[in-house]
């Protein structure tokens with residue numbers, strides 16, 4: 205069988221699909237009848253997403269009142285208007301909902317209720333976006349209003365719905381039950397409509413529910429086509445394409461977009477489309493002082509981590525919600541076993557050492573040397589991947605860095621020995637090849653430790669958006685080959701992205717350890733800026749023999765682990 209890697213259909217989820225391999229299941233043995241035949245695999249791009257987006261643009265351009273209203277907002281950029289009074293029922297019964305919120309959240313909720321056409325809710329990291337959405341939905345329910353809750357992923361929709369369950373609010377979930385958490389299954393359309401015998405039964409049932417949860421892509425459902433809701437709330441709106449988010453907005457009289465434009469935008473692979481602005485979310489397009497309220501009191505990061513986020517991105521806007529949040533630091537149930545000074549400093553629970561930058565210096569040759577012994581067995585590559593998407597024929601690299609992996613291993617080993625639960629530790633890496641390397645390493649490491657210390661999560665920055673951990677170890681990975689001559693290889697945009705770095709440094713509650721080669725990373729503006737804020741106590745050079753640090757020891761321990769059979 206001849207394979208043209210550029211034209212392979214790669215739709216098999218987590219199965220191993222790469223340039224030379226595609227696993228087929230339920231295939232007859234073709235070699236019996238077609239022994240000498242040549243088979244060519246053609247790529248078949250899914251059209252569903254493209255069709256959905258084109259249909260949405262079509263709907264935006266038609267003559268119905270909802271489309272005209274949206275065009276005034278989206279194209280003419282009409283500013284939002286607000287009424288000056290609130291319904292009496294809010295004054296009477298709203299207190300029990302509002303008292304769970306801080307003053308900034310309360311103001312945002314009231315502004316959302318008085319908005320006539322739309323409002324943007326900018327939720328900086330950890331500021332209680334979900335809590336605020338739940339309060340808005342509760343008050344709208346009190347007012348007898350109907351609401352669509354939507355987002356680009358099922359998990360984001362269900363994150364809100366799970367919180368509504370706790371408030372005893374009933375809803376209809378438009379999704380396949382296999383896509384939602386157990387607690388939501390009984391609210392899925394196919395379960396709730398099981399006793400409907402006629403179209404009228406169905407219509408009545410659909411109209412009974414005032415709260416409906418659906419992804420943006422699911423919003424072409426007939427229910428949303430035939431019914432107009434009072435409000436549409438889009439969570440994580442800064443990650444949805446404009447052409448996708450407009451569909452659910454057409455089904456509502458007003459909308460609320462919730463998100464943070466300083467974090468990751470919608471994913472657009474095509475460089476040409478990006479150049480034309482395809483990755484600008486509707487939130488970013490409409491963001492203005494008149495249209496946006498900012499949630500700025502955060503409940504996640506202690507003051508040292510929040511200060512770094514403010515210096516890099518939020519310009520002092522991000523505030524700790526209270527003293528407990530501001531001063532909480534890493535909790536180690538046991539004493540640190542290691543006596544090495546660098547490790548003691550890394551695990552210090554002193555508030556001023558909540559952020560530590562470990563400068564590896566250039567470890568390219570050391571990492572390469574180490575990888576030679578293990579890369580064949582583990583099938584890791586340090587710089588061979590090329591981006592084969594249709595338009596981008598430019599070579600890009602993926603990177604892995606064994607020395608950083610060794611330092612990550614030393615850190616998690618000490619944390620586990622100090623009694624930290626695995627679920628409190630998160631490892632982030634910039635590139636997927638480093639994530640793979642670290643995952644493999646963590647899987648092997650966890651084979652020999654107690655259950656409660658397992659569950660250390662390794663992921664890319666993108667997969668960590670919207671999540672947090674007590675301790676985050678960030679492996680920046682990139683380290684230049686000191687002997688390389690410029691080879692025309694186009695370096696990745698990933699390191700130039702301020703938003704990606706912002707997400708990475710705002711995931712930890714108590715301790716953020718950044719590992720990287722400052723010199724190699726300094727050529728990228730976001731990293732240069734980040735490093736300029738990490739001096740003195742926050743920076744530690746991993747030099748052989750200094751602060752009891754030894755590359756030999758670190759790499760030997762990694763080597764022992766790599767020698768283990770793959771799990």
Ligand SMILES: Nc1ncnc2c1ncn2[C@@H]1O[C@H](COP(=O)(O)OP(=O)(O)OP(=O)(O)O)[C@@H](O)[C@H]1O
Nearest residue numbers: 304305306327329330331332333334335503670671
């Ligand atoms: N008014 C409040 N009082 C006390 N705790 C709060 C308040 N608002 C939010 N929190 C807490 O802050 C944390 C984050 O809240 P929530 O999950 O709503 O934030 P989020 O903005 O949706 O998070 P993310 O930034 O990850 O998207 C939660 O533990 C929540 O209980």
